[in-house]
Amino acid sequence: MTEPPTDATSRSSELGENELDIIHQPSTAYDFGIIPIPRRLCYDPTKPFHFDLVLNVSFGFASTFVVANLYYCQPLLIQFSESFNVSHNEVSRIPTLIQAGYATGLLLISPLGDLVRRRQLLILLTLLSTTLTIGLAITNSLIAFEVLSFLVGMFSIAPQILVPLAADLAPPERRASAISVVLSGLLLGILIARVLAGVIAEFTTWRVVYYMAIGTQAVVLVGMHFILPDYPSKNKDLTYWEILWTMAKFCITEPLLIQASLINLGSSACFSNFWVTLTFLLGGPPYNYSTLVIGLFGLVGIFGVSMGPLVGRVIDSLVPWYASLTGIVCLICFQAIQTGAGGINIGAVIVATFGLDVFRQMLQVSLSTAVFGISVAARARLNAIMILSIFVGQVLGTSVGTKVFVTYGWRAGAALNMGWYGWQLFILFLRGPHCNRFTWIGYEGGLEARKSATEARVRALQTGAGISSAGGSEKSVSEKRQSPPKGENNKS
Numbered sequence: 001m002t003e004p005p006t007d008a009t010s011r012s013s014e015l016g017e018n019e020l021d022i023i024h025q026p027s028t029a030y031d032f033g034i035i036p037i038p039r040r041l042c043y044d045p046t047k048p049f050h051f052d053l054v055l056n057v058s059f060g061f062a063s064t065f066v067v068a069n070l071y072y073c074q075p076l077l078i079q080f081s082e083s084f085n086v087s088h089n090e091v092s093r094i095p096t097l098i099q100a101g102y103a104t105g106l107l108l109i110s111p112l113g114d115l116v117r118r119r120q121l122l123i124l125l126t127l128l129s130t131t132l133t134i135g136l137a138i139t140n141s142l143i144a145f146e147v148l149s150f151l152v153g154m155f156s157i158a159p160q161i162l163v164p165l166a167a168d169l170a171p172p173e174r175r176a177s178a179i180s181v182v183l184s185g186l187l188l189g190i191l192i193a194r195v196l197a198g199v200i201a202e203f204t205t206w207r208v209v210y211y212m213a214i215g216t217q218a219v220v221l222v223g224m225h226f227i228l229p230d231y232p233s234k235n236k237d238l239t240y241w242e243i244l245w246t247m248a249k250f251c252i253t254e255p256l257l258i259q260a261s262l263i264n265l266g267s268s269a270c271f272s273n274f275w276v277t278l279t280f281l282l283g284g285p286p287y288n289y290s291t292l293v294i295g296l297f298g299l300v301g302i303f304g305v306s307m308g309p310l311v312g313r314v315i316d317s318l319v320p321w322y323a324s325l326t327g328i329v330c331l332i333c334f335q336a337i338q339t340g341a342g343g344i345n346i347g348a349v350i351v352a353t354f355g356l357d358v359f360r361q362m363l364q365v366s367l368s369t370a371v372f373g374i375s376v377a378a379r380a381r382l383n384a385i386m387i388l389s390i391f392v393g394q395v396l397g398t399s400v401g402t403k404v405f406v407t408y409g410w411r412a413g414a415a416l417n418m419g420w421y422g423w424q425l426f427i428l429f430l431r432g433p434h435c436n437r438f439t440w441i442g443y444e445g446g447l448e449a450r451k452s453a454t455e456a457r458v459r460a461l462q463t464g465a466g467i468s469s470a471g472g473s474e475k476s477v478s479e480k481r482q483s484p485p486k487g488e489n490n491k492s
Helices: 017-024 053-070 074-084 093-108 110-114 118-138 142-155 158-169 172-203 207-227 240-253 255-283 291-305 308-316 320-341 346-372 376-408 410-429 451-465 477-482
Strands: none
Touching (some): 053 093, 053 118, 053 172, 053 207, 074 172, 093 110, 110 118, 110 158, 110 240, 110 376, 118 142, 158 172, 172 291, 172 308, 172 346, 240 376, 255 291, 255 320, 255 410, 291 346, 308 346, 320 410, 346 376
8 A cells, every 4th residue: 555745754665666756746836827826835745745633624624615515405495496486396406416416526527636736626626616606696597507506516526536635645544534534524514504504594595595605615715725735646647538447447346445335335325314214204203393303403413423533533543444344333233223213212313313423434434544545546536436336325325215214114214224234244244354455255364453463564574575775665565465466557
């Protein structure tokens, strides 16, 4: 596994042969050739940029208010119908178009993180989403609103550039913590967008929601200019079409990626099923809660999301496979509470809501940490594939979960999640914690759970192998494990 330079130690020794050129590329002093980059943010290979807590939290803040673009519309559909003087059925297309735009951006734009300078890419994406949101706030045409919604969704993928960038910048011992902070911001944006939009629209027009969105994105845009470090592009030998081709290739040649994506699909289906059917559960007997009270359950979810950094610290001490196992087992335990008493006692619902949010995040962070170890040069593409699997899981969980709940009741809907959690456990157990990169099924490499012990063993093996310092750098044992088979084109 290889890393970009994040401190002044021997990070260069961890780089693979095809990635050494990354640290030798000079950084330009201008964004887009005209906007000066603050001097302290310019790339200098002899003085690596320090990835501190402020920068990490800034990534999370940006993720919150960019991804929120996808969800502001959901509580506003009735107001859209009245404002545009159309039926509820017509405005129901808006959330679908935004999500379709987001999926398009994930597939076609987010892989650019492996090809171009990410500072410029992030600033451009945020500028476009902010500008297009102005159109959403002022248009009086439903058709224009729908077209703009699709485009806003397509360009609101900055969080999916920030997640692999955080993995690149953070030192290995803090990688899971760094990823968890960014993902916490992303999940917070999903939850808080609905709450903010609903509250604002309750007292004023829906357009004010989008004026607020313009303001928050403008703050993010300015913050990116003054905080986001400039790092050189990766994979300069690849074209855009080759980037997309290798992304498709990963989907059938990387066992760890496929395993993580299948688990993510099931986990996302469970998460979507729970939150969508929760509205039906709380709005019907025996609870009969109002829309306002149901909305307040989002605060329980927000509290669960806020535990993300603590979860990240736990993951940093474990081999990712064991963190994933812990997450799935805990999710099964909390889902069992929901299955047994969710329709009987509100306390069970609150406990399940908190636990499912915390350990869903633990599972996603651990899977991302493991997958990002496949290749430093391909992290944006690996992340895009992971997020697309989550997207498919959301569609599956929403459609199938709603059908089961409406037809068979709350307990059957909760039991469906238990089945999906069983699927995740089955997929995880097919491939052990220390398998070689191209091993599909098995438990080679032992069962050690502590990351520190695993790293110490690798260092001992490296020392015993007598790494040569005069005749060129020799690949470490871990690099050999990650290397493709001899003869394979190493374009990643």
